[in-house]
Amino acid sequence: MPNVGRQGADSGISVQFLELRIEVDTLGLRRFRRRLLFGYRLNHFLLLLHGVGDGNLVGNVFAVLHGPSIPVDLAVKRHASANHPISETSRAEMRTALNPTVSRARDGGYARDTGARAPLRGVPCKELGIWLMQIAMVSGASSPLSSRQRARDGQTTGLSAALARRGHRVTVYGRRDDPDLPDRVETPHGFDVVHVGAGPAENLSARTMLQHMGQFARYLHGQWTIARPDVVHVHSWVTGIPTQLAAKQLGIPVVQSFHALDAAQRRLPCAEITSPPERHQMERMLARQADWVVAACTEQVSELIRMGRPRARISVVPCGVDVDLFTPAGHDARRDRSRRIVGIGSLVPRSGFDVVVRALPHLPNAELLIVGWGSEGELKSHPEACRLRLLAERLGIADRVLLCGSRTREQIPGLLRTADVVASTPWFDPAGIVAVEAMACGIPVVASAVGAMLDIVVPDVTGRLVKPRHPEAAANALHDLMRDDFLRHSLGAAGRDRARSRYSWDRIAADTLRIYHRVAPDGHRGSVDGAVRACG
Secondary structure, eight states: OOOOOOTTOOOSSOOEETTEEOOOOGGGHHHHHHTOGGGOOHHHHHHHHTTOSSSOHHHHHHHHHHOTTOOHHHHHHHHHHHTOOOOHHHHHHHHHHHOTTOOOOOTTSOOOOOBTTBTTTTSOHHHHTOOOOEEEEEOOSSOTTSTTOOHHHHHHHHHHHHHHHTTOEEEEEEEOOSTTSOSEEEOTTSOEEEEEOOSOSSOOOHHHHHTTHHHHHHHHHHHHHHSOOSEEEEOOHHHHHHHHHHHHHHTOOEEEEESSOHHHHHTSTTOOOOSOTTHHHHHHHHHHHSSEEEESSHHHHHHHHHTTOOGGGEEEOOOOBOTTTSOSSSOOOOOOSSEEEEEESOSSGGGOHHHHHHHGGGSTTEEEEEEOSSOHHHHTTOHHHHHHHHHHHHTTOGGGEEEEOOOOTTTHHHHHHTOSEEEEOOSOOSSOHHHHHHHHTTOOEEEESSTTHHHHOOBTTTEEEEOTTOHHHHHHHHHHHHHOHHHHHHHHHHHHHHHHHHSBHHHHHHHHHHHHHHHSOGGGOOOHHHHHHHHO
8 A cells, every 4th residue: 555654654665755654556657646735646756757957867856856957855845844853864865866877777767877968867766666778779771870860770779878868778780880989989969889790881771671670680699688677679670670679588578660651652543662582571571570560650560560560569659759849939041032832852753842843833933942961963864853853844944943962960950841731742651750840840831642641630730631643732832821821820830839848858758758658577567658658
């Protein structure tokens, strides 16, 4: 039974924190919530424990209660004077709990040595009912720190940073694709990146990488034998093969994410098939063998069910966005016309840039800015770039179609803010990253009604959905938004609210942790997130 009392109260496993002596008993959490001192609801108390702000789990509770810069000793004295005296022993215990530089190893918990990259270690995790998980994150074909980083790798690092802010120990494993990359990097965001030598340190095709996945699996098995993670989350079908082989041998639960499925891509008309023919069978096997599967959108769930995956063990966790980087306010890149449409994506036909180019003649005094991949010099000879230029010349709008090379992550928000509307009209998009980033910047979106767009864009609330590969429909939607400033600003404001509430990294991390708690061993399920759900 829960025991909430004063200094002399007798309890089992207990901790004195904010003058509470709490026996951790999940069966009695509802009574515990009613008996909290100071009138704090358990839900609010546990949310504070998640670490809002600088990542100091317990320190943030005191920051909220007393202000952001109150010293630990002053916080302890203030509680003593406001309520009742605290013994010197209790004072020492509270200072130890609140000091993130103290190392206190606890059986069954994950209190470890601390440092700048791990501000939450040192917290008496077991007594508070909090287990800081060891999470192994396996990225896709390239290193998350590589200059050739793909969109899915950016999602991996964003999720890892959000999990690290909550106090979990995250290690990201990626294949070394650059000989200058170090073996291990401690990032400023609180997680580590380990580069695995599997094949030549260069950019490789999926078919070539498969030949080196045995080496990848042996490395992971060796690492996890020494330092066993609580859960492994893999973000690619290529690295999913060695990851599941290594994890299954050690009995470690595996969460498999599919950012795109081969079966869905092969059904596209005139799709350029670059993946190996055995990819579909491998994805089918990985989906069936994983402990849990994460789908990027609702449409992908149906595809996974057709592959033989039970619906009960599939969760939809969308792509996230850094809502502090992608904001409506900030520096805007220079623009030359009164109206601008921006499109971002890979320079391939399935990105659907030609749909917007064909719609542009119906939109006078508007220009289209296409942000692709590669350098400005590479764009001059790029096949898709040449095709789009020829199409624009044939339509008489060559001066209104601008193509620019790839931009850094920090430059993208400024480009998006120059747009009146962001057009995302691919044949298929299971992620919808561009639409989410545009909404976070307060820009309305005109998107193809496919894939993740059906989940992200709320018609006539945050943007417009149009029939894929249909220039007339795109032209009508763009024209309506271009001529109505009030509508455009209203959709942009609603899109910003939706991006912050549904697609922020904190929300994505919370959704992902719920999955980890389901598949992790029973001893690690007693987390703060689980307690919040139990107390509803």
